Amino acid sequence: MKKFLALLLAVVMALGLAACGNNSSTDALTESPLGVKEITKDFEVKADFKIGFICLHDEKSTYDKNFLDAADEVIKALGLTKDQYIIKINVPEGNECYEAAADLVDQGCKVIFANSFGHEDFMLKAAKDFPNVEFCHATGYKAHLENQPNYHNAFASIYEGRYLAGIAAGMKLNEMIASGKITADQAKMGYVGAFTYAEVISGYSSFYLGAKSVCPSVTMEVQFTGSWYDAVEEQNAAEALIARKCVLISQHADSMGAPGACEAAGVPNVSYNGATVEACPETFIVSSRINWAPYFAYIIKCANTGAKIDTDWCGGIAEGSVVLTGINEKAAAKDTLKALKAAVEDLKSGKVKVFDTKNFTVEGKTVTGDNVINGIFEESKTQSAPYFDLKIDGITRLNEKF
């Protein structure tokens, strides 16, 4: 009996290993339609230069990992020595952030970067106390309001990445319609969002507009979870959307909850913050993310050449701040790669604008107002962080509580 059990165990483990072998295949992806640009070094880094990074969590969080990976890439590309950078992780969004920044100043940092929204007030305080050091903050909005010359905000026009991902989603819907799997009015997508902030709204609206640009009959339902990272809630939200007959899901939250639910239900998923193809080989289509390396290279260059750092810096496709993963041809519609490559060119040349008011309405009316210039809603122009928060037609919010 014991021998039999041992044999059984061995067989199970062997099968398990074989299964793992099949799953771990990022090679299944095509080349990226909008890949990572190499950082080129076109300036001299001074010997006494030093940069400090402040991260909210550590590499276990996908959000922070994205920053840490970018920092590593820049450090390598610019050839910074061990004495030229300091990375502080697990810095809370409180007075600790001020102390971390002040400690980095003590250690000779010329530029200090912090990555979390709640760090902003404490970075600003440090900027006021140490006027000779440059302070850069991702996702914040106070730089253009405060008039503090050594304090800067940064973001990326990730809405363009979402728009491109939306095109891949729309093409998948078209494929389903063409094959008779759904009718044109059944082309309904689901979206799992974290909070009702502009950052999330701008993201899902651009995703929807991308899909709509190829599949005019598409509609979308959004379910908010009230947390940036809650695997159970995100999974529940995705399952609820699938139960409501959403035939494709995307998300803006940091856990594997939604993509996991899609793989289990066999529903195609457009991901965020990196490829989830290893866990979801059958349903992952494509993913967009912000690449922070170009911004890091930019602030390091400014600090070394004496150039002024922009008060609000919003990196786009040209800067290499918005990137897409490769496409999983198992799940994506045919010729997605080709279509996305063409769309990238259209966005680059300015032929296509994501928030073109010709393409969407709010309560049946075309949008006008301060941010609309020549019929285009100009996202991320007055500040780097997103502020598009209109409730456009075709998108239904299932809950509002967050």
Place this chain on the structure above:
Amino acid sequence: MENMAKSEKKNTPLLHIVKRDQGTVTWYYKLIVRAVAILAAILVSGILITILAKANPIEVYGSMVDGVFGSSRRIWNMLQGVAMLLCVSLAVTPAFKMKFWNIGAEGQVLISGLACVATMMFLGDTMPTALLLVVMTVVSVLAGMIWALLPALFKAYWNTNETLFTLMMNYVATQLVAWFLKAFVKNGSGVLTPMPEYGLPVIGGKAYLLNVLLVAVLTIAVYVYLRYSKHGYEISVVGESENTARYIGINVKKVVVRTMLISGAICGIAGLLLVGGTNHTISTTTVGGRGFTAIMVSWLAKFNPLYMVLTSFLLIFLEMGSQQISTDFRISSSIADIVTGIILLFIIGCEFFLQYRVVVSKNRKENVK
């Protein structure tokens, strides 16, 4: 031993454990045991660092010390860290001494911080600074007392489980803060801009000096209260045995409620210092787990406020030190946590050798033959 029957002797285990008579444990024995424990902890975690992180353990320990004492700013941060942790630990100690398991300090401090920040926000510009400081103090202390009073009343009159009750009150406090930020931060970002203009005064040009001095005074006050006052005596008796307390005429209900009110009031001071004296704003993570770490500080010091200065320092040293390790060596913060865990395990574990002694049976050898 000598009178034991032969059959019993046969079953005597090789080792057995005997409780020490605490009167016979000399101070130098205690010192040696603790020193050996710390050395052993350093050795074991050193081996682990070498294997897991492939770093030189001596450099790693050097970086820990550097992270705590490396600059005057770091020393001030350490003092501030010790003061804040010690303040919360002082708060839980009277209740623990009474064997009232208050694990709700986190919520009691947070709700006081919320009361304090609300006062700063809504009353800040309506009154002179001196009066504002008085109102902030009163409101914070009252909020902490209310959060502690509820479970105390339920415990005293209906004998509810105080551990669960105080724990649940933490979540209520956290959610109230979340709601407050959602409802009253006008720009909808959920992050409240700090209001240093309404904060506690800065004395001697040092941001944390006032916090440190206040907690130092509080430490002595709690020590004297527990050690020399009638109330302190009553707390010890209730802690040892409620029946004895009743027998000698102590009103147990009164002592429970009164002690928890004191606990809550000190939590209120901690909330005031954290919000009014440090952050000048609030978030759901402002207390940052100090309410739970304080339990360890208090236990390790055997509820003696003076020893708690040392145990708070130990925990802050490990926290700041491990942060510095992960910065200097780019090793995963999990490894820094493992080192902290090992050091704590050895320090707590060595208490065993102070409480008990291991006796090797003398008779066993001849029995085995």
